[in-house]
Amino acid sequence: MFQKLISYVEDIKERNHSSGAALVIIKDNKIVLEHYSGYHSNTANSRPVDESSQFNVASARKSYLGLVIAYALYEGKINSLDDLAAQYFESFDQELLGKTTIRHLVTHSHGLHETEDGTIFREFEPGEGWAYRGINILMMTELINRLYGKSFPELLEERVFRPLGFKETFWQTEPNEKLVQVVDNPNEPASYTVGLTNDGMESNLHTSAREFALWGNLHLNNGMQIVPEEVIQLATQVQNPLYKNKDLPQNGLFWYVQDTPALKSELGERVPKGSYQILGITGPTLLVIPEYNLVVAKMYNKRYNYGGNDYLHYIREFSNIVADTFFR
Template sequence: MFQKLISYVEDIKGSNHSSGAALVIIKDNKIVLEHYSGYHANTANSRLVDENSQFNIASARKSYLGLVIAYALYEGKMNSLDDLATQYFENFDQELLGKTTIRHLVTHSHGLHQRADGTIFREFEPGEGWAYRGINVVMMTELVNRLYGKSFPELLEERVFKPLGLKETAWQMERNGKLVQVIDDPSEPASYTVGRTNDGTESNLHTSAREFALWGNLHLNNGMQIVPEEVIQMATQVQGPPNKNKDWPQNGVFWYVQGTPALKSELGERVPKGSYQILGITGPTLLVIPEYNIVVAKMYNKRYNYGGSNYLHYLREFSNIVADTFRRF
């Protein structure tokens, strides 16, 4: 029953020149599929991808940051998603922040952008548009690290990773044989993408496909008595301001959430309402469909998703195939 999904993963792997791929599916809290193929890099004698291979998940780390933001709200470190950002970013240009709220920052509706020279400017007024930018991730990372007096990866290690038994999920600072290298240009050798720090400020979070799926399963099961249910619900339910353009996607705390299907959402129109997904530029995708009690973790190691400006089509199509597969379960 999974052959269509496996074939799709393999087809995109080839089309996008990824050297490796992985697919793990959890249904009713049991792993029902593990598929691994290819190599850790596009160079000779590279290691085969297997269950211990750890992929760089790039901006899919936002789901990990999102959980800590939800924790901070739950524990009163912040009062509300509707708190003005000026309350927390005193050294930021207050006039530029204006009426930006925490809600705007975690749902990509803040309107801030950054030039190559570091200058921050405003593209649109808070809540008046939607755009995926990196400045809000940087701001919220710095904020939660400051609010807790420690890095959010440290907090996750204490509160989530250890209780959940995760041992292959970490912000990596040194190369090792389990790390899958990242391909930027298919004509050039892949490279390790480790960081200078493990405080969550860099894109060096690596995890295995199995533990990526377990991260999704934690959310599917409302925290599994490890994380308060209210924290999970806050992170994975629609939190964005009312969309003035019905084509815009809907977000929880960084997660993409299926409300009314939207043209610019990465979730396909056949995916049930209440499902949620996170994506990274190196190809990892984590899809959770509560209605079918499933989690799907898909991994690649190539920067930029196949399809160029039409990449959303392929993301939506994959999630639609998943929905079609389990609708008949």
Template sequence: MFQKLISYVEDIKERNHSSGAALVIMKDNQIVLEHYSGYHSNTAHARPVDESSQFNIASARKSYLGLVIAYALYEGKINNLDDHASQYFHHIDQELLGKTTIRQLVTHSHGLHQREDGSIFREFEPGEGWAYRGINVLMMTELVNRLYGKSFPELLEEKVFEPLGLKQTAWQTEPHEKLVQVVNDPSMPASYTIGQTKDGTESNLHTTARELALWGNLHLHKGQQIVPEEVIQLATQIQSPPYKNKDLPQNGLFWYVQGTPALQSEIGERVPKGSYQILGITGPTLLVIPEYNIVVAKMYNKRYNFGGSNYLHYLREFSNLVSDLFR
């Protein structure tokens, strides 16, 4: 049943020069497939990938930040998604922020961008477009850390990881044998890190394919009595403002959510409405399809998703293949 999907994962692994890959599928709360191949690095004598291998999931960490933002809304620390960002970010130019809302910051529709020198500028008016930038993630990370008086990874450990039993999901700052290294250039040795922050929270969240699937399963099953159902709903329902351009993707709290299929979405047109997905630049993809009661976690360790400027085609193709299997 799964051979076509496994073959697809392996084909992209080879074509993109990833040294390793993993694929875990859960259905009806049970693991129905585990596939591991390759090695932790592109160097000789590297450790084989297995169920304990912890991949750097890069921007897929946004789904973890999204859950903490949902908690902040649920617990009243953020009053409303439509609050103006200026209420919370007094240190940023208020005229520049203008009418930017929290909703726009978490759905990539804020229109802000940041130069290399750290200065912030506006690309488009808030709510009138969509662009994947890093400034909104930095802003929301700073906000929830400030609101809770602790880092959002600490909050997740306390509220989710420990009660869910996730022991191999953590922001790593030092290399160890279970960490899969990231291949930047196939002709050069791989590296453990891709971020700049000393505490690892910028980019270096590592987890196993199993635990990434369990993270998705937590959302699929509405919090599993660990996280309030309302928190999950906030994170995974479409929260994007209405766009004039119907080709733009739709988001929950950073998750990509399937509404009416959109050409610029990373979710394929054959995936049912209400499904949601997150990915990272190193190749991880977590896809949740509530209609079929399934979670799919796919891992690679090559920086930049395969396909160059056409990478969305391959992401959409993967989700469509998954959907076809369970249709």
């Protein structure tokens, strides 16, 4: 049943020069597949990938931030997604923020961008386009940390990771033998991607494929009586403004959500409505399909794993194969 998925994962691993891969599938709240292959690095004598291997999830950490933003909304620390961002970012250029709302910041529809020298400028008016940028992630991370007086990773540890029994999901600041290194250039040795801090501001979140899948299963099960159901719904339902361009992706709180299939969505057209997905530049993908009571977690360790103009094709095709495998 799973051979086509496994073959696809292995084919992409080889084609994109990832040294390791993992695939974990949860169906009806049971792990039905664990597949591990390759090594922690592209250097000799590297440790084989196994169930304890912790991959850098890169931008997939946005799903963790999204949950804490949903908490802030649920608990009234942020009054509404439609609050103007200016009232929360008083030191920011107020004219540049203009009519930008929290909703725009969490759905990639804000229109802000930053040059290499740190100059912030506007690409398009809020709500009138979609662009994947980093500035909104930094802004929302800083805001959450300020609103709660502690880092969002600390909040997650207290409220979610500890109650769930997570022991393999951390913002890493030091290398260790369980961390899978990241391949930047196939012709050069891979390296650890760790950060100086664990406040969520850096791309140093690592997790095992199993706990990545269980993170998705928490959402699939509406919080499992650990997280309020309303918090999960805020994070995983479509929250973006209505776009004139119907080809643009739909988002919850950073999750990509399947509504009406869209050409620029990272979810394939055969994935059922209400499904949602998150991914990172090093290759991790977490796909949740409520209609099939299904979670699929896929891991790689190659930066720019999907490569150039084929990026959307790889991502969409994987989700389509998953949907085909479990179609009733």
